[in-house]
Amino acid sequence: MAVRHETELYAPVKAFFENLGYEVKGEVRNCDLVGIKPGQQTPLIVEIKKTFNLALVLQGMQRLKLSSNVYVAVERNRAKKGAVNQRWNELVGLCRQLGLGLLTVTHFKTKPPLVEVLCKPAAPSDNVHNAAKVRPGSRKEKLLREFHARSGDHNIGGSTRRKLVTAYREKALRVAVALQSLGEAAPAQLARIAAVSTAAAVLQHNYYGWFERVSRGRYRLTPFGEAALNEYAAVLQEHGIKTATGMDAELDEDSGQLQIAEAPITYSTVAAEAEDD
Template structure:
């Protein structure tokens, strides 16, 4: 196994595998490492370098979002190698599926050890709706599963704020209603007033322009988002 393997190194092999099964796959949706969707079916995969209680608790918690939940670990992880039989028994009892990724220097191999068993927990409709909203609104696959939120952060919310900020490149001063009509962004006024990223500054009541920070960071995020989407 290569040195300094990261959780995000498990992402691309599993994404490729699921895409071969005709799933649309995206990483880091509402704290889920991998979300795959085909028609009405949703699969969630949690990634970890080692099998531990944190991973199992995360996986069980995901049953509020989907009936089909897997955990994925490197085939070389010590607990799986030493206690494979007991590990499989425990995971099956939790109704979770198990995927192992054999990470070699030049190639990665994905093996589904077993699929989730029949299990019908009560899903949290509100949380599932939030998961699907983020999945459907996010343009492209902009964040590797397993990467930290602070390092990536190109969520659907930020993508929408970028579109609002880009409007100011052609019209330096504008109202939220103008932006709404021009780019069909119903939350434009809220994004301006909340100013979550510090990109907008008020000129007068209801009227805004790009802040100095907004002008600087907009260029950075345009480049980053274009790169991420092109490499989807």
Template sequence: MNETSLYAPVKLFLEGLGFAVKGEIGGCDMVGLRQGEPPVVVICELKLQFNLELVLQGVDRAAASDEVWLAARMSARGKGRESDARFRNLCRRLGFGLLGVTARDQVEVLLSPAALPPRKDPRRRSRLVDEHQRRRGDPAAGGSTRKPIMTAYRQEALACAAAMTEGPRRPRDLKPTMPNVVKILRRNVYGWFVRADHGVYDITDSGRAALLQWPQSTEGKTE
């Protein structure tokens, strides 16, 4: 069992509060946005048990969010940190909410986040909002640590690669549906593209392999 086992029930809980939730954005296990101008940003970090590392992650995330939630499995005998008054008081002073996930994946609110005004990091917050809004669907379960994260950039690069499976293409032909195509082709972060001619690009073998590795990630991207 790992942190990703907590993702689905906690996501469902946060969606019930009106947030659109996606996993693994900007190093955060979960980021939720609620409609507004600017949107309300909530960050939730996941651990299999409540511990100091989870609190420290929350401290790091506070400047980029309006609310921070910490979620972990409830201990089998009720003797974990969630029952420790000192732990709860620490989180209360920091303004963090605590969510306990039972063995049956029920989410219990152990502590609601306080409306404290944390020091904001506008640039970091903006990056989280941009990545959340650009990412298609929710392809990465929060808590993932051992496999590449399906970021918005990777999704866009895969869409470019898919568009070239039938032959070389010009960036200007792809730009109407892929606004970032020029930047993606020039940077070529993953080595998926090669210049076939002046102003014309083709897909490499590694690009074709990537399309086989993530076959669902290009559906509906080139319409």
């Protein structure tokens, strides 16, 4: 059964690697799928396409600069046996020469999708020596930082022309929820209540147009900010937060912080985190 969109391949591939012990998140710094096993530094990266093509190969080669554990994943459609992108023996040989792993996803009308590993990456490794090569500010370090800073998997790998829920957007949503409940507030107050240490930078940069300054050191939510809380209501509700469109955001009486995630999330600088948007 042919798929219409790349996103239809994401859920089966995600479930496959979760069963192998990976924590998986989609659309992390332009990678369709990123997975990390507890205690490991080498990320799993999967690039997803409906069909095997040159663009997929080039993406895979680029990802090998970030990790040795890179797969490309495509649909396997039994109705396309003669198609160029279904000549699996030749494609497996190509992937092995390049050091890429190759996955296929077969969809059925009445059965769950089947994920098959046709070949594994050439030399995935995660020894201590290799982990030490993660340099601060490198693309790999930014990938790992973004992965760990996100509270969950709110994006579908393979998505195009969609607003992604990045770590920075989560942080801005925390500030917006706090500001909605307070009406007006100072950055220091929002930093404490929303558990976002860089709340002042979020307000001042105002990348999304969600905030406006009403007086020196005082901010309020704009109509764009109110709309954003409605747009991302599912993300907030996933962490037990209800905005003013439903109920007031809940405050922890002991810490005075909004209960948006299980624990406050630590973020790095605004400029670095905003690169994904």
